[in-house]
Amino acid sequence: MTECANTKAKQDLAALFRGELDTEGFTRLRAHAATCGNCREAYDRLSRVESSLEQRALPENRQALLEGELFARLGAKAAAASAPVRAVPRPERVSFFRPWMGASLGFAVAAGLAVLVVMPRTTAKDPADEWTARSAQAGSAWGARAFCVGADGQVRGEARPGGTLACGEGDSVQFAYTAPEGARLTIEAAPPSGTGEPLRFFPSEGTAAEVAAGVDVPLPYSTPVQGGWLSGALDVRARFVDAEGRPLGETRLTLTPR
Amino acid sequence: MEWDDDNLRRFREGTPDVLAAVYREHAEGLARMLRAAAWRGGVFSHLKSAMELENTLLETFARAFEPRTRAAYDGTRPYGHFLMGIARNVLLEQTRNRELAVGLEPFEQKGEVVEDGPGLAQLLEDREVEALVAGFKDGLNDEERRLFELRFGEGLPQETAASRMGLTRIQVRRREHGIKTRLLGFLQARGYLEGLESRGWSFFRRRGES
Numbered sequence: 001m002t003e004c005a006n007t008k009a010k011q012d013l014a015a016l017f018r019g020e021l022d023t024e025g026f027t028r029l030r031a032h033a034a035t036c037g038n039c040r041e042a043y044d045r046l047s048r049v050e051s052s053l054e055q056r057a058l059p060e061n062r063q064a065l066l067e068g069e070l071f072a073r074l075g076a077k078a079a080a081a082s083a084p085v086r087a088v089p090r091p092e093r094v095s096f097f098r099p100w101m102g103a104s105l106g107f108a109v110a111a112g113l114a115v116l117v118v119m120p121r122t123t124a125k126d127p128a129d130e131w132t133a134r135s136a137q138a139g140s141a142w143g144a145r146a147f148c149v150g151a152d153g154q155v156r157g158e159a160r161p162g163g164t165l166a167c168g169e170g171d172s173v174q175f176a177y178t179a180p181e182g183a184r185l186t187i188e189a190a191p192p193s194g195t196g197e198p199l200r201f202f203p204s205e206g207t208a209a210e211v212a213a214g215v216d217v218p219l220p221y222s223t224p225v226q227g228g229w230l231s232g233a234l235d236v237r238a239r240f241v242d243a244e245g246r247p248l249g250e251t252r253l254t255l256t257p258r
Numbered sequence: 259m260e261w262d263d264d265n266l267r268r269f270r271e272g273t274p275d276v277l278a279a280v281y282r283e284h285a286e287g288l289a290r291m292l293r294a295a296a297w298r299g300g301v302f303s304h305l306k307s308a309m310e311l312e313n314t315l316l317e318t319f320a321r322a323f324e325p326r327t328r329a330a331y332d333g334t335r336p337y338g339h340f341l342m343g344i345a346r347n348v349l350l351e352q353t354r355n356r357e358l359a360v361g362l363e364p365f366e367q368k369g370e371v372v373e374d375g376p377g378l379a380q381l382l383e384d385r386e387v388e389a390l391v392a393g394f395k396d397g398l399n400d401e402e403r404r405l406f407e408l409r410f411g412e413g414l415p416q417e418t419a420a421s422r423m424g425l426t427r428i429q430v431r432r433r434e435h436g437i438k439t440r441l442l443g444f445l446q447a448r449g450y451l452e453g454l455e456s457r458g459w460s461f462f463r464r465r466g467e468s
Contacts, residue, residue, distance in 0.1 A: 018438050033309060040309055045451060047308030049441070052387045053410040058289035058315070066312055067281055070319050071274065204431045224417055227426040 004038040013039065017046050019061045020203065022220070023068035024182070024212045030069075141180045142249025144187060144238035148258075149174050149222060156258075161251040164233075167225050168258035174222040175201060177238065178215050183248050184208035184241050187219075189234040189255065199229060201236070208241055230257050259283055266333040277323055280337065287338055288315055288345060295349065297380075302349060306380050314352070318345040387450070394444045398437070405433055 004010070012029040015021040021029065033039040050059035058066075148157040148167035159165035167173055175187055186208040187201040202219050203209035211217070234255040240248040259265060259279045268276045292314055296305035304310045321327055322344050331340055395406055401423070408419040409430075420430040445451050 014442065017442060018435055030309065030312075040307070042451065044308045048384065048387050049391065049445065049450075052384070052391050054413060056286055056289075057293045058286050058312075062308075062312065063282070063285050063289075066285070066316060067278065070281065070316055070323075071278070073316070073320055074277075074323055200428070204428070205435055224420070224427050226421075229426060229428075 004036050006032060006036065006039070009033070009036065009039050010042075013042050013046060016043075016061070016065075017050065020206075020209070021065065022210060022212065023065055023072070025210065026065040027069055027072070141178060142183075142240045142251070144175050144177045144251045144253070145216065146236070146253055146255065147174045147176070148172070159253045159255075161253060164254040164256055166256045166258040167230060169225055169228075169230075171258075172222040172224045173201070173230075173255065174218060175238070176216045176218045177211060177240075178217070179211055179213050179240060179249075181213045183211060183213075184243065184245075185211045185238065187236065187238045189236045199234065208239070225257075230255060232257070261333040261337070263333075266331075269331070269333075270328050272323070272325065272328060281319055284338055284341055285315065285319070288318060288341055291342055292345065302353075304352075314345065314348055317348050321348065390445055390448060390450055391441070393448075394441050397444075402433065402437055405430065406437060409434060 009029060009032045012021055012025050012032075015025065016029065029039075029043070033043045047059065047062065050061070051057060054060060143161045145161070146159045146165045147155050148165055149172045150156050151170050156171060157165050157167065165173070177185060179185070184207070185202060189199040189201070191198060201223055236253050236255055238251040238253075240250070242248055259276075261269075265276060269280065289311060292305050292311050295302040296311065305314060318341065322341055327344070331337065395403060398406060405419060405423060408414045408422055409416070414422070416427050416430045416434070420427045423430070425433075442451070
């Protein structure tokens with residue numbers, strides 16, 4: 001079999017196994033593997049390893065990614081069906097079938113789930129709000145918001161760019177971003193002591209991760225407040241850069257213990 | 259998910275969180291049934307490929323979630339059976355498209371026989387993977403082995419595993435990342451992923467990792 005020269009596909013395969021691939025990357029990888037025997041074999045073999053690890057026919061990570069693909073497909077169908085009779089889609093439909101549906105990789109996190117349920121209500125209130133400024137920079141559409149989600153799944157607080165979010169031990173912090181186009185995103189806080197490793201919220205490791213364009217897209221996982229990492233005010237920065245690393249936008253907000 | 263009147267109404271209306279709940283509840287079961295059909299071989303042997311199985315699963319749910327199909331579900335029959343009826347149609351259509359004769363029913367519960375030839379090869383490969391994973395696990399230190407057991411053996415979410423181990427979720431995520439990266443390297447070094455290796459390709463290694 002001819003070896004595949006598509007480096008991106010190989011990186012995507014590794015990211016898939018590590019649980020770091022987003023829905024967009026997953027769709028891209030599957031489209032490539034459908035026509036590339038080498039990568040399809042790798043895809044199958046990695047699936048076999050994951051299945052063996054988890055004792056599942058459908059590894060959890062792939063189940064979550066397929067869910068994103070399924071809802072993207074349903075959304076496209078729904079949009080196509082409604083197009084001839086409705087020039088402007090209803091706001092509810094716009095919000096429900098945005099890429100956030102595909103961002104439910106961490107749906108096992110109950111708190112994350114709660115935000116997924118809550119988000120449509122908050123975003124559907126004012127459809128004209130889409131693509132308006134959500135960052136600290138006037139006129140910029142790039143931005144991130146943070147939510148504090150309690151153990152009972154209820155949202156306890158929200159911080160817009162420049163704002164402060166108080167969250168207590170046992171709660172979880174969930175971020176959502178708005179990006180007018182695909183970009184690379186990191187969200188991290190300077191270490192409380194001023195030295196040491198930054199506290200990374202997204203991605204879990206490595207360089208900035210690709211995110212798809214979208215409005216108020218929840219990140220695939222939340223971060224539990226436990227172990228004392230939130231013992232003082234943290235200056236959190238969400239940075240968007242392009243593929244070459246050029247800055248596109250930045251949001252700052254503050255996390256404090258409650 | 260309980261099919262009470264409210265859930266059934268919201269399902270028929272296509273409420274996304276209800277559809278998502280149905281998908282999550284039934285995806286693994288459907289995948290298992292498709293895998294079982296694959297083991298029967300013949301016209302369903304293509305489902306041994308993870309990608310083919312996933313494609314069939316996607317197509318089944320996409321059809322199941324179409325408005326007309328949603329409206330056809332009465333909330334009384336087990337949804338899993340309803341879903342498998344759709345999957346059967348998908349498979350039979352795939353079969354027709356492949357211009358192959360249908361000789362087997364895909365979802366019979368009895369008489370599943372592992373075929374010789376390709377089926378046996380798949381079985382042997384599964385055993386090989388299991389042995390490799392067990393070998394890898396033997397080489398982990400105590401903390402790593404415990405994490406491996408909690409996450410993959412018991413299938414606990416990262417939060418619960420972190421709580422059991424007295425770690426933060428971020429720490430668990432990082433350790434798990436390291437274990438998975440090393441596992442890939444381990445498999446590659448033993449030839450399971452040999453065909454994937456290419457010069458200059460940092461597939462399984464990250465900067466700073468030995």
